[in-house]
Amino acid sequence: MKQLRKWSRILHRDIGFFFIGTTILYGLSGIALNHLSDWNPNYTVELKHFKTLINLEKTADTKSNVLKLLDEVDKKENYKKHYYPNPNNIKIFLKGGSSITVNVTNGKGTTEYLKRRAVFYEANFLHYNPNKIWTWFSDAFSASLILFAITSFFMVKGKYGIKGRGGIYTLIGILIPLLFLLYFI
Amino acid sequence: MKKIIFFLAISLSIIACKTESKKTEDSKPQIESNQDAPFLALGEFDIKAGDFVNKEVKIQGIVDHVCKHSGKKLLVVTDDGRVHITSDTRFNDALTGSEIALTGIVLEDRIDESYCLQMEEDNIKSHTEGASNEEQFETKKQHIQQYRDQMKAENTDHISNYSLKYVSHIEIE
Secondary structure: OHHHHHHHHHHHHHHHHHOHHHHHHHHHHHHHHHOOOOOOOOEEEEEEEEEOOOOOOOOOOHHHHHHHHHHHHOOHHHEEEEEEEEOOEEEEEEHHHOEEEEEOOOOEEEEEEEEEOOOHHHHHHHHOOOOHHHHHHHHHHHHHHHHHHHHHHHHOOHHHOOOOHHHHHHHHHHHHHHHHHHHHO | OHHHHHHHHHHHHHHHHOOOOOOOHHHOOOOOOOOOOOEOOHHHHHHHHHHHEOOEEEEEEEEEEEOOOOOOEEEEEOOOOEEEEEOOOOOOHHHOOOEEEEEEEEEEEEEEHHHHHHHHHHHHHHHHOOOOOHHHHHHHHHHHHHHHHHHHHOOOOEEEEEEEEEEEEEEEO
């Protein structure tokens, strides 16, 4: 038992240190992605309204007129593509994911600027499991979480251990998801 | 301790300052699997797609939207039409605004009365559980009613919605 406790502490401590960064990363992106209906976790969105006199109706000069508009409201170098979702509106795509929508009848338009959220964008990118190498690493992380749970049984003895307060916390922690499942399934 | 804090600060700064991400596999031009697949213009996609269910077709258009939730759905558009694309792998959101030529397998989604009833049930459940707000609930409700109105107007028992299962794409400059 002494050896088991010793090795539980060593593994829990050293692997815990190793995965501190990954734990924070998954924690941050976990909260961010839990609230997808409340916010855009990857980008900040800024809307700017404007009015233009440039003719953006579908003609042979549309592209040069679109570039003129970009000179007014953004930079023409940012132009990517455009199309007409319906006869009254043109949508212009800009580099970086931003876009401009203009009502070609009254000239009223809105620019939607997207800007990556620092740290969150990268954390969410990794959370979504971008490739096989990361799959291996994140599997190792997940396995280590199970190991942390198992080693925690043996790390502390006495009234704060699994036979005392630790056991009560463990039971409560298991009961909460079980009650949730009983109620919602 | 000072060294650790310094290292963490530097790491966070590098991540925060980095604005351009490396391209993922999804953004690289890919070789089309079936060169002989017929081309469908998006303007006639809904009319002709029924003839190609479970078969490969080619389309061309601008990526209007990459799904922010899953990253596995695209909306490809032209002035004349639009089509939804689904994939098993995530798309790079840098595809937004790019013109692409895409090969995909035509999928048919049949909407009938039992589908509408299921949608209604899901909508009520989602609203009761707080997963959707009042506006989202009402929008979905109207959407379901539109399906019913359309079926009634067309005197049919179902509506066919066509989409594409992603196979490959190339970006067009």
